[in-house]
Each structure stands twice: as structure tokens, then as C-alpha cells.
Amino acid sequence: METNRHTRRSFIATLITLPLLLAGLWRFLTPRGVKKQALLQVAVADIPVGGALAFRSERVAIMREGDSFVALSLVCTHLGCTVSVTPEGMVCPCHGSRFDRLGKVLSGPAEKSLVRLAVEQHGNDLVVRG
Numbered sequence: 001m002e003t004n005r006h007t008r009r010s011f012i013a014t015l016i017t018l019p020l021l022l023a024g025l026w027r028f029l030t031p032r033g034v035k036k037q038a039l040l041q042v043a044v045a046d047i048p049v050g051g052a053l054a055f056r057s058e059r060v061a062i063m064r065e066g067d068s069f070v071a072l073s074l075v076c077t078h079l080g081c082t083v084s085v086t087p088e089g090m091v092c093p094c095h096g097s098r099f100d101r102l103g104k105v106l107s108g109p110a111e112k113s114l115v116r117l118a119v120e121q122h123g124n125d126l127v128v129r130g
């Protein structure tokens with residue numbers, strides 16, 4: 001009889017502590033939702049339709065096609081130089097990699113596309129996060 005009570009207490013203690021342990025473990029192992037840092041804010045009207053605006057100090061370019069925007073990191077995916085935005089496309093001055101307006105590689109040595117950054121429109125302003 002005494003053994004049954006001890007077993008019942010152990011069972012109840014396990015029912016209480018096991019979910020707490022699993023919740024703690026889940027919280028420890030899952031990544032936190034960190035909002036990306038705002039790199040820059042720019043007025044929509046400053047970006048020419050069909051054109052681009054480059055921010056060399058932030059190493060970011062924003063392309064505009066009609067009402068849609070694409071923000072790209074200008075950090076070359078080869079060795080990290082700052083890619084230049086030209087009317088003909090984007091060119092890395094270090095080793096000559098070329099990218100299209102969406103950051104896809106046209107010619108190497110870079111093998112990966114430029115990194116796309118998050119763009120949020122807030123009224124008349126764009127916020128680029130990275």
C-alpha cells in the first residue's frame with residue numbers, strides 16, 4: 001500500500017516537472033525573433049522609376065521598377081569589395097564580377113548573387129533592413 005502512494009506521488013511530480021523542463025528546453029533551443037536593424041530610410045520620390053539609388057557608405061542599392069522596390073547589399077559575394085552601380089549594371093571594381101539589376105551574377109569570379117535586403121514602405125518612405 002505504501003509503495004502505491006509513493007508511485008502515485010512520483011507520477012504526479014513527473015506530470016508537473018516534465019512539461020516545465022520541456023518548456024525551458026524549448027525556450028533555450030529556439031531562436032529569438034530578432035527584428036533586423038534599419039540600415040537606412042529614404043523617400044520614395046527620391047528613387048527614379050526604372051532607376052536605382054546607391055548608398056555607398058551603407059553599401060546598399062535600391063532599384064525601382066514602377067511601384068516595386070528591390071534593395072541589394074553592395075558587398076561583393078566574392079571577397080567583399082563594394083560593388084559599383086552603373087547605368088550598364090553592377091560591377092565589382094576589384095576583380096570584375098558583374099551583376100544584373102536583381103543582383104544575379106552575370107560573370108564571375110563571384111558565384112553567388114548579391115544579398116537581397118528587406119524593404120518596407122511606410123507612407124512615402126522606404127526602410128531598408130539588413
Ligand code: FES
Binds near residue numbers: 080094
Ligand atoms: S571582390 Fe568582387 S569580384 Fe572579387
